[in-house]
Amino acid sequence: MKNFAYARAENVGMALQAVAQNRNAKFLGGGTNLVDLMREGVEQPDRLVDVTALPLAQVEELPGGGVSIGALVKNSHLAANQLIRERYPVLSEAILNGASGQIRNMATTGGNLMQRTRCYYFYDTESRCNKRDPGAGCDALEGFNRIHAILGASESCIATHPSDMCVALAALDATVHVTGTNGKRAIPVIDFHRLPEETPQMDTNLQPDELITSVELPVLPFASNSMYRKVRDRASYAFALVSVAAALEVEDGAIKNVRLALGGVAHKPWRAVAAEQVLTGAAASEETFKAAAAKELKAARGYKHNSFKIELAQRTIVSVLKTLASEGGAR
Amino acid sequence: MSKTNSDVTSAAGEVMPVILRINGIRHELQLEPRVSLLDALREYVGLTGTKKGCDQGACGACTVLVDNERINSCFALAVQYQDREIMTIEGVSNDEQLHALQAAFIESDGFQCGYCTPGQICSAIGMLAEFKQGMPSAVTENVSGAELEFSDEEIKERMSGNLCRCGAYVGIVEAIRETFEKEAQ
Numbered sequence: 001m002k003n004f005a006y007a008r009a010e011n012v013g014m015a016l017q018a019v020a021q022n023r024n025a026k027f028l029g030g031g032t033n034l035v036d037l038m039r040e041g042v043e044q045p046d047r048l049v050d051v052t053a054l055p056l057a058q059v060e061e062l063p064g065g066g067v068s069i070g071a072l073v074k075n076s077h078l079a080a081n082q083l084i085r086e087r088y089p090v091l092s093e094a095i096l097n098g099a100s101g102q103i104r105n106m107a108t109t110g111g112n113l114m115q116r117t118r119c120y121y122f123y124d125t126e127s128r129c130n131k132r133d134p135g136a137g138c139d140a141l142e143g144f145n146r147i148h149a150i151l152g153a154s155e156s157c158i159a160t161h162p163s164d165m166c167v168a169l170a171a172l173d174a175t176v177h178v179t180g181t182n183g184k185r186a187i188p189v190i191d192f193h194r195l196p197e198e199t200p201q202m203d204t205n206l207q208p209d210e211l212i213t214s215v216e217l218p219v220l221p222f223a224s225n226s227m228y229r230k231v232r233d234r235a236s237y238a239f240a241l242v243s244v245a246a247a248l249e250v251e252d253g254a255i256k257n258v259r260l261a262l263g264g265v266a267h268k269p270w271r272a273v274a275a276e277q278v279l280t281g282a283a284a285s286e287e288t289f290k291a292a293a294a295k296e297l298k299a300a301r302g303y304k305h306n307s308f309k310i311e312l313a314q315r316t317i318v319s320v321l322k323t324l325a326s327e328g329g330a331r
Numbered sequence: 332m333s334k335t336n337s338d339v340t341s342a343a344g345e346v347m348p349v350i351l352r353i354n355g356i357r358h359e360l361q362l363e364p365r366v367s368l369l370d371a372l373r374e375y376v377g378l379t380g381t382k383k384g385c386d387q388g389a390c391g392a393c394t395v396l397v398d399n400e401r402i403n404s405c406f407a408l409a410v411q412y413q414d415r416e417i418m419t420i421e422g423v424s425n426d427e428q429l430h431a432l433q434a435a436f437i438e439s440d441g442f443q444c445g446y447c448t449p450g451q452i453c454s455a456i457g458m459l460a461e462f463k464q465g466m467p468s469a470v471t472e473n474v475s476g477a478e479l480e481f482s483d484e485e486i487k488e489r490m491s492g493n494l495c496r497c498g499a500y501v502g503i504v505e506a507i508r509e510t511f512e513k514e515a516q
Contacts, residue, residue, distance in 0.1 A: 100492025
């Protein structure tokens with residue numbers, strides 16, 4: 001690993017100042033992705049600003065009934081939190097389906113949002129990758145692309161965002177709170193990550209001098225009937241081929257409220273807006289679920305090894321909605 | 332800017348003082364910030380019980396306990412773990428008395444070559460604590476519910492961050508299940 005300078009920040013101001021001083025500085029959280037990428041030579045920061053001593057590790061109920069999750073709350077602690085398990089089970093389930101027990105004890109909420117893709121060509125510094133080396137080309141396009149994107153990809157990049165947690169956050173309409181040298185702002189999580197277009201080197205809309213301080217979950221009573229399903233090549237410790245996060249409320253046989261997001265299919269957690277439009281107000285039937293999934297996946301495009309994902313996503317969406325419809329408010 | 336900050340700032344490539352508390356003993360080290368906790372334990376403190384397998388968080392051979400929680404020490408930069416209670420396989424037994432899980436691994440043949448065993452045992456100690464605190468897992472039927480059942484399916488999922496290339500999984504699951512059941516009695 002290339003050497004770097006290290007500083008531990010004791011407050012947010014100090015962290016921002018330490019990063020602003022050096023264009024090639026990075027914030028360090030649990031390190032489960034950044035340290036790995038540095039060891040591989042993919043990331044080569046000159047300075048790491050350790051933010052793990054900042055007082056941002058609380059899960060708090062907000063006065064209006066929402067929940068605020070500090071950026072340094074460990075993934076394991078968030079998944080085990082009683083408020084989250086009761087009100088937003090989709091979020092607990094998503095986190096528990098990612099990584100391993102050890103990694104979840106290290107990884108932070110902010111770091112989960114900031115993790116990079118696991119596309120093999122991004123990790124392999126001998127391969128061409130526009131995300132790692134802008135303008136170099138993309139070896140995934142004609143390479144082994146089983147895990148790659150079917151929605152929102154570009155000729156520059158077909159990598160997927162690997163997070164499970166972020167798919168649940170997208171379904172729940174979470175908000176990311178950040179602080180920068182120019183002040184604070186709130187970014188809807190569905191606008192936090194970017195599609196690759198011509199600039200795949202930019203994963204998010206966060207500025208280099210901005211630090212995530214918390215993630216806010218809105219009041220969403222029907223999210224008590226929510227779930228996460230992850231389809232992958234191994235039963236544990238594998239990234240999603242396709243995953244679905246959903247929340248559903250059915251009243252008198254009709255869909256009153258629905259939230260749907262997909263993972264493993266795009267450069268960002270994919271909020272299924274088109275499917276939600278078909279579902280809202282329609283009969284809670286398998287026919288509706290199939291039509292909604294088909295509408296969302298109409299624009300999907302497969303590559304040599306991943307066209308199966310389109311049908312897999314279709315079936316997983318239908319299966320999850322059927323489960324939520326049959327369980328009703330029981331979950 | 333407080334005094335402490337100047338103690339935990341280094342220039343690129345410079346060694347810096349790093350104080351680690353390992354198995355109850357304080358160690359004053361001089362480390363580059365890029366040294367992982369795993370390398371600090373093995374190469375600087377001489378505690379070679381913790382093993383390096385993949386060095387990328389996939390195999391679990393490097394698992395240690397920090398403030399009673401299991402982590403992969405390969406991903407951990409040593410400098411981040413000052414002022415924490417680190418426990419390695421060398422610290423899990425009580426004097427000459429094996430930890431219950433160590434005894435159970437021997438009894439159940441929970442290993443062949445033994446390379447993954449320190450990580451398996453540290454991981455199992457952390458995992459049992461998580462279970463007793465009521466932490467759900469990916470195979471828990473209902474995360475909103477209160478009741479957890481300590482099934483083999485739960486053990487396998489919760490231990491999936493530890494690989495055993497000899498394939499001693501049947502013995503590992505048995506050792507963990509029997510330790511849990513004995514403690515519950």
